[in-house]
Amino acid sequence: MITYPDSRAPRDVNTALLAFLLVILSPVLIAVGFIVYMWTRFRGAPAAPREGRSLERRTGVKTMSEVMELLEKIKFSSSFPGPLSSAVSIFIDLIPSALAATRITAGLIYPYPPSFEPIMLESQDGTPVCGHLALQASDARRPALILASGACASKNAGWVLSLALHAYFDWGFHVLAMDLRNRGDSGRFSEAPTSWGYRESDDVLAAADYLESLEIVSTVGVCAAGMAGSAALIAAGRSRLDRPLAGGVVAIGAYAEAASEVARLSGRSPSAPTASLRRLLQRVLLFCKTLSDGPRGFFDPGRYTREVACQYYEMAESDLYGKASPVKMMSEIEVPCLLVHARDDLMSPVGDAHDLLAAAGENPMVCAMIVPSGGHELYGPATRGWLSETLETFFTYWGEFSAVHEEGLGLAGIDSMDIFGNPDN
Numbered sequence: 001m002i003t004y005p006d007s008r009a010p011r012d013v014n015t016a017l018l019a020f021l022l023v024i025l026s027p028v029l030i031a032v033g034f035i036v037y038m039w040t041r042f043r044g045a046p047a048a049p050r051e052g053r054s055l056e057r058r059t060g061v062k063t064m065s066e067v068m069e070l071l072e073k074i075k076f077s078s079s080f081p082g083p084l085s086s087a088v089s090i091f092i093d094l095i096p097s098a099l100a101a102t103r104i105t106a107g108l109i110y111p112y113p114p115s116f117e118p119i120m121l122e123s124q125d126g127t128p129v130c131g132h133l134a135l136q137a138s139d140a141r142r143p144a145l146i147l148a149s150g151a152c153a154s155k156n157a158g159w160v161l162s163l164a165l166h167a168y169f170d171w172g173f174h175v176l177a178m179d180l181r182n183r184g185d186s187g188r189f190s191e192a193p194t195s196w197g198y199r200e201s202d203d204v205l206a207a208a209d210y211l212e213s214l215e216i217v218s219t220v221g222v223c224a225a226g227m228a229g230s231a232a233l234i235a236a237g238r239s240r241l242d243r244p245l246a247g248g249v250v251a252i253g254a255y256a257e258a259a260s261e262v263a264r265l266s267g268r269s270p271s272a273p274t275a276s277l278r279r280l281l282q283r284v285l286l287f288c289k290t291l292s293d294g295p296r297g298f299f300d301p302g303r304y305t306r307e308v309a310c311q312y313y314e315m316a317e318s319d320l321y322g323k324a325s326p327v328k329m330m331s332e333i334e335v336p337c338l339l340v341h342a343r344d345d346l347m348s349p350v351g352d353a354h355d356l357l358a359a360a361g362e363n364p365m366v367c368a369m370i371v372p373s374g375g376h377e378l379y380g381p382a383t384r385g386w387l388s389e390t391l392e393t394f395f396t397y398w399g400e401f402s403a404v405h406e407e408g409l410g411l412a413g414i415d416s417m418d419i420f421g422n423p424d425n
Contacts, residue, residue: 082374155179201238250394340390
């Protein structure tokens, strides 16, 4: 485990004052975020992607200890306090999150450039899931990266969009930015409710299986945050060493046990005021979604789980929470897995990362990076530069860039029926 010391110097400006200014400027932040989204969508086709870079290795065998040495050389930096960075991310993503909450408005804004095509896949339990897929147009096998956001966000979240563009245009990866079930586009085509990571792991594995089936894809990796991060850990526990997640898994701010996470979201556990505000926002989004999709709305995530998710998946509440808790799967993980957590995470406490690491025991494929700040939105503007470099190093290390011997392969092996353009988008 890599633990970064808290070396931040005392700040003269009071964080409360900064938060007050942030609230005052929130309309401007929301407007700027909207303009950036629209500029990204309609800016036209960017330049051709660079060749994937290679990393020097001591031996021909890849190990987690070696990649952790490479990651430790990346200096952690944070521009301003983690809670403030989280608040900025929340305001910027407020409109996309609100639109993604209902089936009617989920398809109104798509900030991805034309290189990313809409795609629909079938999850392992038959649930349709959607995303935006960008494939490198070159006769070479390259790694693919799946990006997924948490329970109250979609693929249109700012951090998913930013990393998707970097991974495709700068790192040379194939990229799939996906909506897990009940979120964004996926929520438009299915009645399947949120299961807090249990069935969402089916979505991740189905996407990985599809990408792995493409001849131009060498390995598949996953980067996910929040609930999606926990789902990715469960999927990693169900994957084997050689497939389908051999490209590695990075879970940002993942929780260890679903029951504890739902209790925190329901307000049944003590929390800081800023975390309470964030959870209140999530409950409001849950209410809006359930009210628009059904006969009544649910403001309490715990009650929603009992009366909707458990009924839909035909299982007891304790069973659902048990299957949605990655802490039970950590010792079984055979693929490279990196936990990234901030000590000032007020939504999913850093203790969850320690619990996950303890559950992994002596598993050499599981490591963690604990940073001093960044909040729950560790991908926020304050730490996004460090995170981007960390993710590029990790996934490039485990990915494979190799030439394809079949002449003129291009995008061969892709079933065009799986990729479609929805005119409503």
